Amino acid sequence: MRQRNLPLWTGVFFIAIVAVPTIISLFCTPFDPVVMDLDVRFQPPSSSNWFGTDQYGRDLFSRVMAGGQTSLAISAAAVGIGMAIGGTLGGFAGYYGKRWDELLMRLAEAFLAFPSILLALLAVTIVGPGKATVLAAIAIANIPVFMKITRASFLQQSKFEYVLAAQALGASDWRIMARHILPNSLRMILVQASASFAGALLAEASLSYLGLGVQPPEPSWGRMLREAQFYGGRAPWTVAFPGIAIALVVLGFNLVADGLRIKGK
Amino acid sequence: MRSKTVWKRVFEISLLMLMLVGGTILAAAKEETINIAVPTDPDSFDPTRSVAAATAEIAFNIYEGLVKSTPDGQLTGALASHWEIDSSQTVYTFYLREAYFHNGTQVTADDVVNALDRARDPQISQRAGNYQAIASVHAQEGNQVVITLKEPYAPLLYELTELAAAVYPKDAAGLDNRPIGTGPYKLEEWRPNQYIKLTRFDRHWSGQQPFFRDVYFRIMPDYNSAVISLKTGNIDLIPRLEASFLHQVENTPNLAVHADPMNLVQLLAINNARPALSDLKVRQAIAMAVNRDQIIVGAAWGQGEKLYSGLSPAMPEFYNAGLENLLPYDPARAQALLNDAGYANLELTMTLPAPYPLHVQTGEIIADQLRRVGVNVRIEIVEWGTWLEKVYTQRDYDLSIVGLTGKLDPHTILSRYVSTNSRNFTNFNSAEFDRLINEGISASGPERKSIYDQAQEILAREVAAVFIMDPLQLNVLNAEIKGWQSYPIYVIDAAALYK
Numbered sequence: 001m002r003q004r005n006l007p008l009w010t011g012v013f014f015i016a017i018v019a020v021p022t023i024i025s026l027f028c029t030p031f032d033p034v035v036m037d038l039d040v041r042f043q044p045p046s047s048s049n050w051f052g053t054d055q056y057g058r059d060l061f062s063r064v065m066a067g068g069q070t071s072l073a074i075s076a077a078a079v080g081i082g083m084a085i086g087g088t089l090g091g092f093a094g095y096y097g098k099r100w101d102e103l104l105m106r107l108a109e110a111f112l113a114f115p116s117i118l119l120a121l122l123a124v125t126i127v128g129p130g131k132a133t134v135l136a137a138i139a140i141a142n143i144p145v146f147m148k149i150t151r152a153s154f155l156q157q158s159k160f161e162y163v164l165a166a167q168a169l170g171a172s173d174w175r176i177m178a179r180h181i182l183p184n185s186l187r188m189i190l191v192q193a194s195a196s197f198a199g200a201l202l203a204e205a206s207l208s209y210l211g212l213g214v215q216p217p218e219p220s221w222g223r224m225l226r227e228a229q230f231y232g233g234r235a236p237w238t239v240a241f242p243g244i245a246i247a248l249v250v251l252g253f254n255l256v257a258d259g260l261r262i263k264g265k
Numbered sequence: 266m267r268s269k270t271v272w273k274r275v276f277e278i279s280l281l282m283l284m285l286v287g288g289t290i291l292a293a294a295k296e297e298t299i300n301i302a303v304p305t306d307p308d309s310f311d312p313t314r315s316v317a318a319a320t321a322e323i324a325f326n327i328y329e330g331l332v333k334s335t336p337d338g339q340l341t342g343a344l345a346s347h348w349e350i351d352s353s354q355t356v357y358t359f360y361l362r363e364a365y366f367h368n369g370t371q372v373t374a375d376d377v378v379n380a381l382d383r384a385r386d387p388q389i390s391q392r393a394g395n396y397q398a399i400a401s402v403h404a405q406e407g408n409q410v411v412i413t414l415k416e417p418y419a420p421l422l423y424e425l426t427e428l429a430a431a432v433y434p435k436d437a438a439g440l441d442n443r444p445i446g447t448g449p450y451k452l453e454e455w456r457p458n459q460y461i462k463l464t465r466f467d468r469h470w471s472g473q474q475p476f477f478r479d480v481y482f483r484i485m486p487d488y489n490s491a492v493i494s495l496k497t498g499n500i501d502l503i504p505r506l507e508a509s510f511l512h513q514v515e516n517t518p519n520l521a522v523h524a525d526p527m528n529l530v531q532l533l534a535i536n537n538a539r540p541a542l543s544d545l546k547v548r549q550a551i552a553m554a555v556n557r558d559q560i561i562v563g564a565a566w567g568q569g570e571k572l573y574s575g576l577s578p579a580m581p582e583f584y585n586a587g588l589e590n591l592l593p594y595d596p597a598r599a600q601a602l603l604n605d606a607g608y609a610n611l612e613l614t615m616t617l618p619a620p621y622p623l624h625v626q627t628g629e630i631i632a633d634q635l636r637r638v639g640v641n642v643r644i645e646i647v648e649w650g651t652w653l654e655k656v657y658t659q660r661d662y663d664l665s666i667v668g669l670t671g672k673l674d675p676h677t678i679l680s681r682y683v684s685t686n687s688r689n690f691t692n693f694n695s696a697e698f699d700r701l702i703n704e705g706i707s708a709s710g711p712e713r714k715s716i717y718d719q720a721q722e723i724l725a726r727e728v729a730a731v732f733i734m735d736p737l738q739l740n741v742l743n744a745e746i747k748g749w750q751s752y753p754i755y756v757i758d759a760a761a762l763y764k
Contacts, residue, residue: 034633035633035636036563036630036633038559038562038563038630041562041563055509055563055626056563056629056630056633128645128647129645129646129647211619211646215643215644215645215646216629216632216644216646217629217632217633217644230488230489230509230510230622231509233512233513234512
C-alpha cells in the first residue's frame with residue numbers, strides 16, 4: 001500500500017508559500033522594496049499594500065518578497081558550501097579511516113564545540129558586517145556537521161559487500177566513493193541539509209536582527225524584524241509578516257527533513 | 266481546637282509584621298537609589314583621554330573644574346569661589362575654596378595647576394587644542410591659581426567647565442576607570458556593559474548632600490528594554506529617549522516627559538578630504554538633496570527643529586537664522602551640480618553609529634534621498650567604539666551622521682571646523698573661516714556676533730557638513746522623581762534629583 005508522506009508534503013507546501021513569491025520578486029515586485037515614501041508610513045494592510053507599509057512608507061509585501069531573496073540565497077549558499085566541503089572531507093575520513101580520520105574528526109569536534117553564533121560574531125568583528133561575512137560564518141559552522149554525518153555513513157557503507165565486490169573488481173577509490181557509496185549515503189546527507197537549511201535561515205535572521213548581517217536598505221527578514229521592534233506596538237504588521245515568513249520556511253524545512261527520514265525507513 | 270486557631274492567628278500576625286518590616290527596609294533601600302538608563306559605556310574617565318559625550322554626562326557628577334555651568338547656561342564657581350580678570354583680559358585669578366577630593370585629600374592650587382597643564386599638553390590631552398590660548402598656569406599664595414593667556418580669549422571660562430579641564434589629585438593614576446574628583450558623587454563600581462554605580466560624596470565643598478545615596482547608570486543599548494524597565498519601576502529615568510519611543514511613554518500616569526531643547530547639532534558629516542567630496546559642487550549637491558522636513562518626520566517623529574547652521578537656535582545670541590535659502594532642498598539642481606562636476610554616478614559609504622537609532626534612521630532616509638539624485642550610498646552600521654575610532658579619530662569615512670553636543674560658547678562649537686583643529690573630523694578647510702574664528706576669540710559685543718554670523722555662513726555655503734536638526738530632548742522620568750534640570754550642555758545632574 002502506498003502511504004502518503006504527510007510531513008514531507010506539508011513542508012514542501014509551507015516552503016512553496018514563501019519561495020514562490022520570492023522567486024517572482026526576482027522579476028518584479030508590486031512596489032520598489034527600497035524606495036521610501038514618508039507620506040504613507042505605517043499604513044495598515046490594505047488592497048494596495050497587502051502587508052501594509054513600514055516606518056519609511058515602503059511596501060511591506062514587496063519587502064517580504066525581496067527579503068526572501070537575501071535570506072534564502074544566503075542560507076542555500078551557506079548550506080551548499082558546508083555540504084560540499086564537509087561532505088568531501090567526511091567522505092575521505094570515513095572511507096580511508098586511520099590517521100586522516102582521527103585528525104579530521106578531532107578538528108570537526110573542536111569546531112562543533114565552538115558555538116556557531118560566537119564564531120559568526122568573531123567573523124563580523126574581524127571582517128565587518130555584510131552578506132559575505134554572514135554567508136562564510138554559517139558555511140563554516142556547517143562544515144563539521146556534514147563531515148560527521150558523511151563520515152559515519154561512508155564508514156558503515158565501506159564495510160558492505162557491494163563495496164568489497166567493487167574493490168575486488170579493481171574499481172578505483174574515487175569511483176567507489178562517487179558511484180557506489182555516495183548514492184547510498186545521499187538520503188542521510190539530504191536530511192541533514194534540510195535541517196541545516198532551517199538552522200542557517202534562523203542564523204541569518206539572528207545575525208541580521210543583531211545588525212551584523214545584511215545592511216540597510218536591502219531587505220532581509222531578520223533586518224526587518226530588527227527595525228520593526230521599535231514600532232511593534234504601533235504597527236504590529238511590521239513585525240508579523242517577516243516573522244511569519246521565517247516561521248513558515250523554518251517549519252517547512254524541518255518537516256521536509258522529518259519526511260525524508262521517514263521515507264528512508 | 267480553639268488554641269490551634271489562636272496559634273494560627275499569632276503566626277499570621279507575626280508573618281504580616283515580618284513582611285511589613287522587611288518591606289520598609291527594602292523600601293528604604295530603594296528610596297535612596299536611583300536608576301538611570303544610558304545607551305553606552307563611557308570611553309574613559311580620564312579627563313585627558315575622554316572624547317565621548319556619554320562619559321561627560323556621567324562625569325559631570327564626579328568631576329568639577331574651577332567653574333561650572335548652571336542649568337540656564339550661565340557660569341558659576343565650582344572649585345573657585347570667585348575670580349578676577351585684569352584689564353588686559355589676559356590674566357585670570359581664581360580664588361579656590363576649601364574642597365576635598367574623593368580620596369580625602371584637600372584640593373590645592375598645585376592640583377589645579379597640574380590638571381590644567383596636562384589638559385593643554387597636546388602630548389597628553391585629546392582636547393589640548395581648546396586650551397592653546399593659555400600661556401601659563403601657576404599657583405599663588407593664598408590658594409590662588411593664575412591663568413595667563415597669550416592674548417585675550419573670550420571662551421576661556423566656558424572651556425574651563427569642560428570635562429577636559431576637570432581637577433584631580435596631581436599624584437592620581439589610573440583615572441581611566443578609577444576617577445578621583447570633587448563632585449557630589451564618587452565612582453563606587455563600574456561593570457562594563459552593565460552599570461556604573463556612583464555613591465554620594467560626604468565631603469562636597471557645598472556642604473549639601475544629594476538626595477539619592479546611590480546612582481546607577483545602567484547600560485541599556487536597547488531602548489525597548491529601557492522603556493519596559495521604566496514602566497516596571499526598575500529604571501527611574503531615561504535621559505534623551507529616542508523620539509520613536511515617545512508613544513510608548515506618553516499619557517502614562519506614573520511617568521513624566523520633559524521635552525527640552527537639546528542644543529545638539531545633528532549633522533551629515535562629509536569627509537571634505539575624500540577626492541569626490543573635496544569638490545565643492547558635490548558637497549553642495551549633497552546639501553541640496555537633503556530634505557530636512559522628511560527626516561524630522563521619518564526619524565524624529567516631528568520632535569526636532571530644522572537647522573541650517575553649525576550652531577543650534579538654542580543659542581539665540583549667536584545663531585545665524587538667515588541661512589535657510591542658501592542651499593535649499595532642490596533635487597533637480599543637486600543632480601545638475603553632480604553632472605556638472607562629473608560625478609553623475611557617485612558611490613559613497615555612510616558609516617552610522619549603531620547605538621543611536623535617531624542617527625541610523627536619519628542616515629537611512631538621507632541615503633534614500635541621495636539615491637534619488639544619483640548618488641549610490643552603501644550603509645555600514647558600526648558599534649560606537651568602532652565609530653569613534655574610524656570616523657572621529659582616523660577620519661576614514663565618506664559620510665556619517667552624528668550629533669555634536671551643545672557647548673556654552675560659540676567658539677567651542679565652531680572651532681572644530683578650523684582646518685588645524687584636532688576635532689575637525691570633517692577635514693573642512695577654509696582659510697577665511699580659520700581667520701574669522703581666530704578674530705572671534707578676542708572680539709566682543711555686536712562685533713563678535715557678526716564674526717560668528719559670517720563663520721556660520723561659510724560653513725553652510727562651503728558645506729563642511731549638512732546641518733540637519735536640533736532634536737528635542739525627551740527626558741522621561743518616574744513621576745515621583747523631582748528636580749530634573751535641563752542644561753544646554755550634555756550632562757545629567759543627578760545631585761539635583763529628589764523624591
